[in-house]
Every structure is written in C-alpha cells, then in structure tokens.
Amino acid sequence: MATTPQTNVTLAEFAEALDRFESFALCGHVSPDGDCLGSQLALAHALRAKGKRAVCLLAHDDAVDKSFLFLPGANELIPACEFESDVDAFIAVDVPNLERLGDAARVHESAGAHFTLDHHAVESCMAEYNYVDPDAPATGMLVWRLIGEMGVERTFEMAQCCYLALMTDTGRFQFQNTTPEAFVLAGEMVSAGARPEECSQEIYQRRSAASLGLEGVMLSNMQVAPSGEWVLSYARLDDFERLGAVKADAEPLIDVLRSLDGIRVACMLREQEDVVRGSLRAKGDGIDVAALAREIGGGGHKAAAGFTYKGSIDDALAEIPVLLDGLFVGGEGKE
The missing domain is CATH 3.10.310.30 (Diaminopimelate Epimerase; Chain A, domain 1)
Known part of the structure; x- marks a missing residue:
C-alpha cells in the first residue's frame, strides 16, 4: 500500500519498529466490537511470542460483552483507568482518533512511542508509526498480515482472535466489504487453528x-x-x-x-x-x-x-x- 498522510510506514517497517521496544500497552476504541477486541488480543499474543511484555486495555471500565470472553486472553483485559504502569510504547488498534481512546488517552500520552493500526479512514496521523488501510474489511486482517512480518509462528490464539475480528466486521462474510483476500486470509487463519463453528456459536447463537x-x-x-x-x-x-x-x-x-x-x-x-x-x-x-x-x-x-x-x-x-x-x-x- 502506498504511503499516505495517514500511513507513513509499511507493515514490514511497522514490525521492525515494534522490535525496538520491550513493553507495550494496546487499546481499541470505546464500546469495543469483535474486530477491536480480536485485533488487539491477537497482536498482544504475537508480541509476547517475541518475548515482549504486552497488556491489553479497555478504553472504559464497562464490562466486556460476555460473548467475547471465549477469546484467548480476553480474561486479561484491564480497564485503562486502573492501569498505572509505564510502557515503552502504546499501540492504538482499530481507533481512528484520540477521542475514541477514552480513559486510555492518558496512557497513550505518557508512552514513549506510539503506533496506530487501523482500517478506519482518518484525517491525520496520531502516532509516529501509522498503518491505516481503509480498504481492509477489518483491522484483524491487518494484524494477521503484520504477524506475518513479525517473524513469529502463527498460533491458535492469534488465528482465533483474527478470525473473530474478520468474521464480525464482514457480517459473517456477507457485507459489501468482504473482499477475495478476506476469504484467502480466513482460510489461513483456519489452517492455523481458528475454529469457525465456535466463533459463530459464541457470537450469533447464544442470545439471551x-x-x-x-x-x-x-x-x-x-x-x-x-x-x-x-x-x-x-x-x-x-x-x-x-x-x-x-x-x-x-x-x-x-x-x-x-x-x-x-x-x-x-x-x-x-x-x-x-x-x-x-x-x-x-x-x-x-x-x-x-x-x-x-x-x-x-x-x-x-x-x-x-x-x-x-x-x-x-x-x-x-x-x-x-x-x-x-x-x-x-x-x-x-x-
């Protein structure tokens, strides 16, 4: 993808920059959906696979929708208002602007370096390292590509979280944003261990x-x-x-x-x-x-x-x- 005012690095450069830091806080937007949660959890798993310290934050202290609690790592999400540690870098995942970071804006401000990974169209960069692709159907798809650039083995945990992200933001692969690549990468995720039936049941077949x-x-x-x-x-x-x-x-x-x-x-x-x-x-x-x-x-x-x-x-x-x-x-x- 070409460099734009919103995208100033390639995914390979994004991955290389991540290697320069040891501790990360990741956060998505307020009222997180499946793409938001799945994307940040998957990326946190990949960072830990490289020996990094990574914590996933919630922009507000609202309880996570229980339908997402089956995702690997979901039980470790921390409300940003309760997070007091210092981190080397902050990664905004699926967040188009600082206002949507809620309580995590404070953590973002105090971090030494800042990354943005998103598929929402944005007006300007809000970090030193920005990769924004509005043509991608889900941020989870960008995370999956990024993991490939990070040089770590794609695990079940990463695949399950990315598949959930892609499935929900394409409306079960039915919305007009469902691209040929979405099916190709979904196949890769399943090959790496993602469980489509479990994701579908937990999200769409457990209504109260x-x-x-x-x-x-x-x-x-x-x-x-x-x-x-x-x-x-x-x-x-x-x-x-x-x-x-x-x-x-x-x-x-x-x-x-x-x-x-x-x-x-x-x-x-x-x-x-x-x-x-x-x-x-x-x-x-x-x-x-x-x-x-x-x-x-x-x-x-x-x-x-x-x-x-x-x-x-x-x-x-x-x-x-x-x-x-x-x-x-x-x-x-x-x-």
Missing part, C-alpha cells in the same frame, strides 16, 4: 431471553420510510429495565432490521441515561452511512457506522428520519 424480548420491542417500534429506502426502530431505557437487558442484548437488533426486504439503510436507536446510541447499516453499494454518522459526531465505515446523539430519544426520533431521507437524492444514495 432479554435480547429476544428487545427484538419484540424493536419490531413493534419499527418505522419504514414512505419511500421504502430505510427502516428505523428504537428501544427506550425503560424497555431495558423492564426486560433486565444490557447493552450487549441489543447488538443483534440492527442486523434484524437490515434483513427487511427492499430497504437500503437500517437504523437502530438505543436510549441511555443522557444520550441515545445509534447504529447504522447499509445494504448494497453506493450508500455511505458513515457520512450521516459524522454529521452527529459519530463515524465508521460506508456500510456500518455508529453515533451518539446528545439529546432525548424523542428528539432523535424527530431528527434522525430527516437525516436518513438526506441520504437519498432522486432515488440514489449519496456518497
């Missing part, structure tokens, strides 16, 4: 009763645009309290909405104490939901993005449909 209850709420609240271009739904805070649901129980709902025949964009809103969390998914080419997310302080990818709406759920329900309509001009999605 509360999650299914939320799905009923979501279906009852579903709104389809008169044009048929988008679908939106929501769950209020009292729905979560009544069902005993937690954040993780709402994660599958956006993909249920996305499955509605004929729509091109799905939006799921989740009320919290002071804000509303939103998830966006596109179906088909030519629509950039990240552009909408950026309008309200969020971000992500063309086909999958998220945002935090600073207002009430009722205000969001009035404003978001207007923004969704704005994605379409003359029946065509705007990029």
Whole structure:
C-alpha cells in the first residue's frame, strides 16, 4: 500500500519498529466490537511470542460483552483507568482518533512511542508509526498480515482472535466489504487453528431471553420510510429495565432490521441515561452511512457506522428520519 498522510510506514517497517521496544500497552476504541477486541488480543499474543511484555486495555471500565470472553486472553483485559504502569510504547488498534481512546488517552500520552493500526479512514496521523488501510474489511486482517512480518509462528490464539475480528466486521462474510483476500486470509487463519463453528456459536447463537424480548420491542417500534429506502426502530431505557437487558442484548437488533426486504439503510436507536446510541447499516453499494454518522459526531465505515446523539430519544426520533431521507437524492444514495 502506498504511503499516505495517514500511513507513513509499511507493515514490514511497522514490525521492525515494534522490535525496538520491550513493553507495550494496546487499546481499541470505546464500546469495543469483535474486530477491536480480536485485533488487539491477537497482536498482544504475537508480541509476547517475541518475548515482549504486552497488556491489553479497555478504553472504559464497562464490562466486556460476555460473548467475547471465549477469546484467548480476553480474561486479561484491564480497564485503562486502573492501569498505572509505564510502557515503552502504546499501540492504538482499530481507533481512528484520540477521542475514541477514552480513559486510555492518558496512557497513550505518557508512552514513549506510539503506533496506530487501523482500517478506519482518518484525517491525520496520531502516532509516529501509522498503518491505516481503509480498504481492509477489518483491522484483524491487518494484524494477521503484520504477524506475518513479525517473524513469529502463527498460533491458535492469534488465528482465533483474527478470525473473530474478520468474521464480525464482514457480517459473517456477507457485507459489501468482504473482499477475495478476506476469504484467502480466513482460510489461513483456519489452517492455523481458528475454529469457525465456535466463533459463530459464541457470537450469533447464544442470545439471551432479554435480547429476544428487545427484538419484540424493536419490531413493534419499527418505522419504514414512505419511500421504502430505510427502516428505523428504537428501544427506550425503560424497555431495558423492564426486560433486565444490557447493552450487549441489543447488538443483534440492527442486523434484524437490515434483513427487511427492499430497504437500503437500517437504523437502530438505543436510549441511555443522557444520550441515545445509534447504529447504522447499509445494504448494497453506493450508500455511505458513515457520512450521516459524522454529521452527529459519530463515524465508521460506508456500510456500518455508529453515533451518539446528545439529546432525548424523542428528539432523535424527530431528527434522525430527516437525516436518513438526506441520504437519498432522486432515488440514489449519496456518497
């Protein structure tokens, strides 16, 4: 990949630079998803295989979604607010900007050297060593390539974490970001020991009763645009309290909405104490939901993005449909 303002080293140079340091703190973005967690855990395993010290941090002290706890090393994740040690270098994994590092920004600032490995489009470098590839379907795929440059044997632990990262960010290899290389590297991961059946079962086939209850709420609240271009739904805070649901129980709902025949964009809103969390998914080419997310302080990818709406759920329900309509001009999605 060519050097750009966001990428100032090759993966080989990135790996060579890692060799210069002995201790690392790794952290992904706030509200970590499968790609974020799998990527940082896999890279930490690779660093330890080279005799380095590596600790994986959580940007906030929220509990990790229990569906990810089967990943090798997940039980060793530490909230950044509890981490007090000094490290030679900090690696931001799957993080497009410092704001998304949450409590780990303090650790980032105190580290002697800084690395960024990501597949989100960014406006500027935030480290001395940056490798950013927006065309990669998952940061986990970049980690897998990097491990190949590090000269360590690819183990089950690395393969399982990278496979989970790639599987989740491609929507089980169904999203429009699924490239031929994604299948090739997934095959390499399986050859190295990754277990597709286990990853699929843990992530997609262990839903709680509360999650299914939320799905009923979501279906009852579903709104389809008169044009048929988008679908939106929501769950209020009292729905979560009544069902005993937690954040993780709402994660599958956006993909249920996305499955509605004929729509091109799905939006799921989740009320919290002071804000509303939103998830966006596109179906088909030519629509950039990240552009909408950026309008309200969020971000992500063309086909999958998220945002935090600073207002009430009722205000969001009035404003978001207007923004969704704005994605379409003359029946065509705007990029």
